[in-house]
Amino acid sequence: MFSRTRTSVLAATAALALTAGLGLTVTGAHASGSKPSGSSGPSGSTGPSDSSESSQGSAWTAAWAASPQRASTGFKPNWSEDGFSGQTLRQVVRVTEGGDRARIRLSNAYGTSPLHIAGATIARTKKGGGAAVESGSVRRLTFEGRRSVAIPAHGQLSSDQAGLDLKPFESVTVTLHLARTTGPATFHAQSFATSYRADGNHVADAGAGAFDESTESWYFLSGVDVAGGGTGEKPRRSGGVVLFGDSTTDGFASSTDLDRRWSDALAERLAEAGTPRPVLNAGIGGNLVLNDSAWYGERGTARFGRDALDLPGVGTVVVLEGLNDIGFSESDTPTYKPAPEVSAAELIAGHRELIRAAKEKGVRVVGATLLPLGGSDHYGERAAKVSDEFNEWVRTSGEYDAYVDFDRALADSADGERMAPEYDSGDHLHPNDAGYRAMARAVDLEQL
Template sequence: MMLKRCFPVVAFAALVLAFTAPSRAQSPTHSSWVGTWATSPYLADGGFNVRTLTGVTLREIAHISVGGAQVRIRFTNEFGLDPLTISDAHAALSAGGGSIQAGSDHALTFGGATSVNVPPGAAIFSDPVALEVAPLSDVAVTFYLPPQIMRAETYHGFADQDNYLATGDVATAQQLPQSTTIPSWYFFDGIDVPEVSSSRAIVTLGDSITDGAHSTHNANLRWPDVLASRMHDDPNLKNISVLNEGIGGNRVLNETTGPSALSRIDRDVLAQSGVRYVIVLESINDIGRLARLQTPWDEITAQQLEMGLKQIADAAHEHGIKAIGATLTPYGGANYYSDKGEEVREAVNDWIRTSGTFDGVVDFDKATRDPQNPTAFNPACDSGDHLHPGDEGYKAMANAIDLTLFAK
């Protein structure tokens, strides 16, 4: 599969060599790759002022799912308007905070070059590097952004993970000097490791509930993280990775925060290395708009959402990927709850359970709802805002997934 991103033909030999297909790219010693970590990028239009990110070093932390003897790192300029220059890039084992483990630092190259210009709309992989990473460990990706024109930036705004910024090119420092903590992942959206026997990836496609909103910061307790831990603990499934493609505020049918689920399936599901399954948990933000309509297209129906979810499942099936439907968690008491929206949620959940569209179903609604008040969360699962689970709710969601869905 090729990256579903358009980019212009460029004359830089190193850049051309650096572009690789995400799931079947060649390396000197490995022919196949599987994603171990991913995030879904979008246009930086608020939060931390990324427009100051020139002449600085970024150190970004990723909690991977499966291990490997090599890594390759994916950088993205998908929403940029200008070429993005990255130089002095490194991958290392995190030592916590902004530090890296001594002796683990490896310089990254791009077609053998130490810097690369990423065209607007493009994503690239680094060359493979012999960094051995353990399952469920933290990898630190560090890179320098030299002074350059940067009119638009690509990031994942809600990392629920501290990342770090320092002035100047200090990418080789074991501890970034005078660093600032930043809340997002910028220009970096994936890590692959070489495939081994029974390697395959699960993509979790969703909104803030998949992104892990209101889970404990820096603790990796999002439901996809807990699922990855369950996979690791099962000797028959330990080589299955989990890639979190959730975006807070995302919708199925219309763009809000990030591209809609329908418009990002090519990038976030089909183009991911080694993907064999997708768990789809989206629609609650579409439904929430019914409480306060802002545009004519906010007036959605259950049938429209079902059509959108079916298109996602159909696209997965066309590429040999199993699609697993997840029922929508309760939202009674949330600030955008409405009786009309609840009718739509229940109708969509009934359709997910009974339509036969999906290869399997995960009943997150049943796993998290209050038996005495099924339109709302079980209090033990509620983060307090009545829309997002807390840590116990995310754990209940992950534990509700039947792992036999992922048997070959």
């Protein structure tokens, strides 16, 4: 159960014993004044703190996030099961909030031994440069004042702040030197963005020459936070929006390296409307509300606190999840078997857990109807019936603070059971880039 990922004194003590004399700071519990972040269940009673005051007294805001998963094979080749040894890992992410200071959050949630970070940097990404970063923008990251750190098994931490001016929608590059053997890596399987690897220590390189391997997953990196206004103005405090869900939220079938997920589209729409807010993606491909999966992460009711409610500065969560709960039992896919047949009442009960958890934290929670699934491998008479019943509950119950109707927004006008062809990625289950933009357009921004 992931509730044990809250870093304990015993874990920190064990890690300290392992790293004594090696110049490493053990801080699974906190860094830069942060509190421990654990997943306790849906309520997520404590989190990356950090909501947040920096050491200078400015509130931290999550500007980018990814939900951690245990190492697994996944749909595309990745490095999670083998891990890293004597290598440098470079990862590119796009922030949806700006500031003049930045820090990173690292997760060893599913590690069984301390994760040793020998060095880390953050920099602005060079446009069109792949693994290259802007010359002069590289900032060394420290952890409680030291360049190296060991994160205990099941722990996570934040770095100290680094002075770096970032604008909303700017890409940043985080580089980690993993000098020791990590073992299986806590990661996020489907990034739809390219990450890079090099042998040796290239943590401070501005150029891309050494980074001759690539993958489409993120490893150990679970967040980038910002503070300050970047140009002297006060940072926005309307509250970040977290999108919580499965592969549709994660951005499955969106264009790689182009930031075309529905989270990206929503952040852009908010900015265009003159109401900019950070939008954080807490989707995991294949995730379920009610059941854990080796490939698809812990169930939504277990990870909701860690991955959504505890993010620094969160004000609203939009929940879109349940198609896998009702659709895996219709599918021939071997990745989640045996799949239980889930009723509408059971799925609704799971969503009620999420609603209660959000309200306990004072976070606004918006429900979403499930997208049309006709013609997909998740479709069948039973799944269609449960989907209809669940969607009607979302629309009429009033239990969510508000709702967005993706079912109707993306439906084919000629067949409401199916996704409109112009929005269909081809599998009749996931939207394409245009479909993700349509999802963002379907949101009443006032409801956020």
